[in-house]
Amino acid sequence: APVIVWFRRDLRIADNSALTEAAESGAPVIPLYIHDEQLDGRPLGAASRWWLDKSLRALAADLKDRGAPLVLRSGDAESVLRSVIEETGAQTVYMNRLFEPAAWERDAEIAQGLKADGVTCRGFNGTMLARPGSVRTGQDAPYKVFTPFLKALLQVVEEPAPRDGPRTLDGIEGLKTEPVDDWSLHPTRPDWSEDFDWTPGEAAAREALSRFLAGPLKAYGDGRDVPGKDGTSRLSPHLHFGEISPWRAVHAARQAAEDGRVPAKQAEKFVSEIGWREFSTHLLHQFPYMAERAFRPEFDSMVWRDDAEGLEAWKRGMTGYPIVDAGMRQLWATGWMHNRVRMIVASFLIKDLLIDWREGEAWFWDTLVDADMGNNIQNWQWVAGSGADAAPYFRIFNPVTQGEKFDGDGRYVRRWIPELAGLSDRWIHAPWTAPKEVLAAAGIRLGRDYPAPIVDHAMARQRALDALEDVKSAR
Ligand code: FAD
Numbered sequence: 075a076p077v078i079v080w081f082r083r084d085l086r087i088a089d090n091s092a093l094t095e096a097a098e099s100g101a102p103v104i105p106l107y108i109h110d111e112q113l114d115g116r117p118l119g120a121a122s123r124w125w126l127d128k129s130l131r132a133l134a135a136d137l138k139d140r141g142a143p144l145v146l147r148s149g150d151a152e153s154v155l156r157s158v159i160e161e162t163g164a165q166t167v168y169m170n171r172l173f174e175p176a177a178w179e180r181d182a183e184i185a186q187g188l189k190a191d192g193v194t195c196r197g198f199n200g201t202m203l204a205r206p207g208s209v210r211t212g213q214d215a216p217y218k219v220f221t222p223f224l225k226a227l228l229q230v231v232e233e234p235a236p237r238d239g240p241r242t243l244d245g246i247e248g249l250k251t252e253p254v255d256d257w258s259l260h261p262t263r264p265d266w267s268e269d270f271d272w273t274p275g276e277a278a279a280r281e282a283l284s285r286f287l288a289g290p291l292k293a294y295g296d297g298r299d300v301p302g303k304d305g306t307s308r309l310s311p312h313l314h315f316g317e318i319s320p321w322r323a324v325h326a327a328r329q330a331a332e333d334g335r336v337p338a339k340q341a342e343k344f345v346s347e348i349g350w351r352e353f354s355t356h357l358l359h360q361f362p363y364m365a366e367r368a369f370r371p372e373f374d375s376m377v378w379r380d381d382a383e384g385l386e387a388w389k390r391g392m393t394g395y396p397i398v399d400a401g402m403r404q405l406w407a408t409g410w411m412h413n414r415v416r417m418i419v420a421s422f423l424i425k426d427l428l429i430d431w432r433e434g435e436a437w438f439w440d441t442l443v444d445a446d447m448g449n450n451i452q453n454w455q456w457v458a459g460s461g462a463d464a465a466p467y468f469r470i471f472n473p474v475t476q477g478e479k480f481d482g483d484g485r486y487v488r489r490w491i492p493e494l495a496g497l498s499d500r501w502i503h504a505p506w507t508a509p510k511e512v513l514a515a516a517g518i519r520l521g522r523d524y525p526a527p528i529v530d531h532a533m534a535r536q537r538a539l540d541a542l543e544d545v546k547s548a549r
Contacts, residue, residue, distance in 0.1 A: 075162075075163045075164055075165045075166075076100060076101055076102040076103065076104050076162050076163070076164050076246055077096045077099055077101045077102070077103060077104070077164055077165070077167070077168060078096075078103065078104045078106050078155070078158060078159070078162075078164045078166070078167045078168065079092055079093050079096045079103055079105045079106065079168045079169070080092075080106050080107075080108070080155070080167055080168070080169040081105060081107045081133065081144070082105065082113065082169065082170065082172055082177075082316075083113075083170075083172060083180060083201060083314070083315055083316045084108075084200040084201060084316035085130065085133045085139070085172040085275075085315050085317050086239075086316055086317050086318065086319070087130045087133075087136050087238075087239035087240070087276060087277070087315050088136070088236065088237060088239040088276065088319070088322070089200070089234070089236055089239065089318075089319035089321060089322055090170065090200055090239055090316075090319075090440040090457070091104070091170060091198035091199065091200045091241065092168040092170045092196070092198045092200055093168070093198070093239060093401065094237065094239060094240065095168055095198065096168040097240040097243055097244075098165070098168075101166075101242045101244075102142075102245060102246050103142050103243045103244060103245060104142070104158065104162060104164060104245070104246055104249065105137050105142050105143075105144045105145065105243075105245075106144070106145045106146060106147065106154075106158060107130060107133075107144060107145070107146050107147075107186065107526050108147055108148065108149070108154045108155070109146065109147070109148035109149075109151070109252075109257050109259075110148070110151050111151070113172075113175075113177060114172075114176060114177055114440075114447055115174070115175070115176020115177065115180075115375075115511065116176075119439045119442070119445045120149070120263065120440050120441070121409040121440065121441050121442055121443045121446050122442075122443065123259040123260065123274070123444070124255075124259070124260055124266075124409075125274050125311055125315060125409075125443050126259055126271075126274075126315070127193065127210045127254060127257070128260075128273075128275065129274040129275055129315050129317060130146070130259075130265050130275035130318075131142075131254060131275075131421070132274060132275025132277070132278075133275070133276070134146070134254075135316065136276065136509050137243070137245075140152070140240060140241065140242050140243045140245075141242050141243045141244065141245045142243035142244070142245025142246070142250070143245055143247065143249075144251070144290050145149075145158065145249050145250075145251045146251045146252045146253075146254060147250075147251070147252060148252060148256075148257060151180070151184060151190075152183075152184045152187055152217065155167060155184065155188065156188075158189075158249070158465040159188075159191075159193055159249075160247065162249070164193070165192065165193055165194065166194045166195075166196060166197070167188065167193065167194070167196070168196050169181070169195060169196070169197055169198070170197070170198050170199065170200030170201060170316070171188050171197045171198065171199060171200075171201070171205075172201070173201070173202065173205075173206045173355050173356075173358075173359040173448075174355075174358065174359070174447045174448065175251075175310040175358065175362035175365065176334065177360065178344070178359065181195075181197070183390060185197070186289055188458075192230070195318075200316060200319065201316055201319075201320070202352055202355060202356075203227060203231040203320050203321060203324065203348065203352050204227055204230050204231045204232075204247035204352065204356075205397045206352075206356040206359035206360065207356070207359060207360060208230055208350075208354055209223060209227050209230055209356060210226075210268075211226070214518035215455045215507055216356065216360040216361070217353075217356075218357075218462040218463060219462070219463045220350070220353050220463045222355070223349070223352075224346055224349040227352055227353075227533070228345075228439050234321060235325065236319075236321065236322045237323055238389070240425040241423070244370075251543045254439050257540075259444055260302035263406075266407070266409075267407065269407040269408045270408055270409060271408070272311065272405065272409065274311070274312075274317065275317060276317045276318065278312070279309065279312035279316070279317035279318035280318065281308065281530070282307060282308055282309055282312060282318075283309060283318060283322070283323060283326055283376040284304075286307040286308075286309070286334070287326055287327065287335070289304075289331050290304060290305050291307075291327060291330065291336045291340055291341065291344060292305065292335075292336050292340060293305070293340065294340045294343055294344050295339065295340055295343045296305070298347075298413065298414075299413075299414050299480055300345075300414075300480055300481070301400075301412035301414055301415050301480060301481055301486040302484075302485030302486035302489070303485075304308050304479050306412070306413065307323075307344070308410065310325060310410070310443075310444035310446075310449075311389060311409075311410075311443040311444040313351065313444075314444050314445070314446045314449075317335040320348050320351065320529035323344075323348060324345050324348055327341040327344045327345060328345070330478040341446065342430050348461050350449075350452075351449060352452070353452065353462075353463075354446075354449045354452035354453070355446075355448030355449070356448075357369070357448070357452055357462055358448040358451060358452065359448075360445060361462075364451060364452075364455065364461070365447065365451055366432075368458075368460035368461075369460055369461045369462050369464075370454065370460050370461070370464075372463075372545060372546070373458070373459070373460035373545060375544075376460075376544075376545050377426060377521045377544065379427065379428060379429060379431055379483060381427055381428075381440075383528075384427045384429060384528060384529070385423075385427070385429055385433055387401060387525070387528050388422065388423050388427065388429075388434075388468060389402065389406075389418070389437055390402065390406075391403035391406065391490070392525050392528075393422065393525065393527070393528050393529075394424065394501070394506065394524070394526050394527035394528050395458070395473040395474070395477075395527060395531075396475035396478055396491055396494060396502060396505065397415065397418055397473050397480075397486070397487060397503060398418060398419050398473050398475060398483060398504055399417070399491055400481075400486055400487045400489070400490035400491050400492070401418060401419045401490075402414070402419055403489050403490040405436075405438075405441050405442065406441060407490075409441060409443035410442065410443055410444065411442070412486075414476075415479050415486075416438075416453065417453075417457055417471065418424060418471050418473060418476050418477075419434075420434055420453070420454060420455050420457040420458075421473075422469065422471070422473055424454075424457060424458050424538075425471070425534065426470075426473070426529050426531060426534040426538070427529060427533070427534070427537040428534070428537060428538060428541060430462075431454045431455065431457070431458040432454075434454060435450055435451060435454045438450055438454075461540075468539060468542065468543075469540050470535050470538055470539075471529060472535075473503075473531065474503050474504045474531070477502075477503035477504075478503050481503070482499065483499060484502035484503070487503065489503050491524065493524050494515055494516075494518065494524060495520065496515070496516030496518065497512070497513075497518065498512075505520060505524060506520055506526055506527055
């Protein structure tokens with residue numbers, strides 16, 4: 075009987091455990107993608123839909139080349155699986171596991187349901203360096219602190235040498251399939267212009283990795299913190315959709331170090347960032363409540379401000395703080411934002427505006443091409459101070475000094491806020507402090523061409539610290 079390979083967030087041929095095992099079983103292979111709006115237990119964001127559309131087309135082409143056309147169906151996953159099973163007589167479903175809580179539970183239910191009818195689901199790990207739940211402390215508990223987690227992770231991780239994956243597949247022709255076009259996954263936003271410049275798919279993921287190894291990785295440790303520089307890998311959406319495996323990324327970085335192409339220290343720094351990806355998904359898997367509530371429960375008593383206007387100004391990049399606004403505009407225009415700036419804008423929303431981190435998480439979810447439940451939730455809670463191994467709550471980023479420190483030459487701000495381009499480095503991160511004649515010479519009328527700050531940082535900082543005192547005394 076043929077076997078089904080149920081693709082989800084593993085949209086690649088290489089290093090794909092489920093696909094490789096299925097192919098090696100010797101049975102004909104039916105690659106299947108089920109369009110299910112609730113894959114993560116919540117609807118896909120707009121930027122993710124755009125990505126998925128393109129990534130599926132790339133995967134379909136690669137599978138077709140190998141002789142097994144991708145079957146695309148929409149609807150409730152279990153019903154779709156049952157119809158394909160009925161049509162083909164398949165007895166086994168191969169799949170790479172998803173570890174997000176809702177998907178995890180749903181998969182277990184499906185596996186049980188199919189088992190009752192004699193169909194076996196075989197789950198593999200195709201997305202994480204180590205299976206969430208497999209990295210435990212000496213007391214057999216999940217790690218809540220990153221550094222010991224990373225150490226333990228790197229000990230348990232099996233690092234299979236990258237494998238190209240099957241060159242040919244024994245497929246089945248003639249199964250009913252829906253055109254991807256019918257799923258209208260590709261909304262476009264008015265501001266997605268030439269800046270929204272991504273190529274989804276496995277081949278593009280490999281190219282992004284090679285480009286990174288040949289350039290930014292050499293100085294990654296410092297380069298990764300400068301938003302005006304192309305200092306990071308931009309692999310995040312590729313990793314999220316499983317167009318490249320984390321093993322391959324880690325393996326390639328270490329190989330580059332071994333061959334003397336990059337300093338070992340830089341390669342290991344990159345590996346540790348991939349480690350943060352693991353930490354995030356492992357945590358969410360083991361503490362599902364953190365998707366909705368504070369990881370550290372005392373933070374649930376935090377009283378947030380209801381500030382629709384402030385939230386809107388933040389989303390649109392109109393807060394009057396250039397580094398914050400540049401980040402929010404980069405996000406809207408490109409579907410991605412530099413990590414340093416993600417931390418700054420998140421801190422601004424949570425601490426300067428005292429708006430619930432979940433509002434920010436939801437906006438990122440909709441606008442990021444790399445929107446990822448584990449990473450997004452863990453990082454938002456990290457900035458909020460409510461997460462595992464989070465930044466201390468009282469560490470409140472000053473958006474002006476952050477801008478001066480990490481965008482000292484103003485390159486990033488000038489790129490995303492052209493209306494400020496005429497200001498010199500001295501004023502670019504705090505235009506409201508510039509003398510009138512400086513603003514006039516730069517052609518800026520504050521409050522008209524660019525907003526005055528919507529909140530005073532010193533006041534807001536104190537307000538946030540007071541709110542924390544309330545949380546502490548509520549314990
Ligand atoms: P690189 O610096 O090249 O890092 C390589 C890979 O390591 C990344 O692709 C990513 O998979 C992983 N990584 C790096 N930093 C982190 C981190 N802090 N946490 C977890 N994984 C990390 N990342 C997402 O993939 N999806 C999200 O939804 C997401 N939301 C975030 C929200 C906030 C508030 C913050 C502060 C960070 C968020 N990040 C998220 C983490 C990080 O900003 C991005 O992974 C990174 O900027 C992606 O760019 P890159 O691939 O060039 O990173």
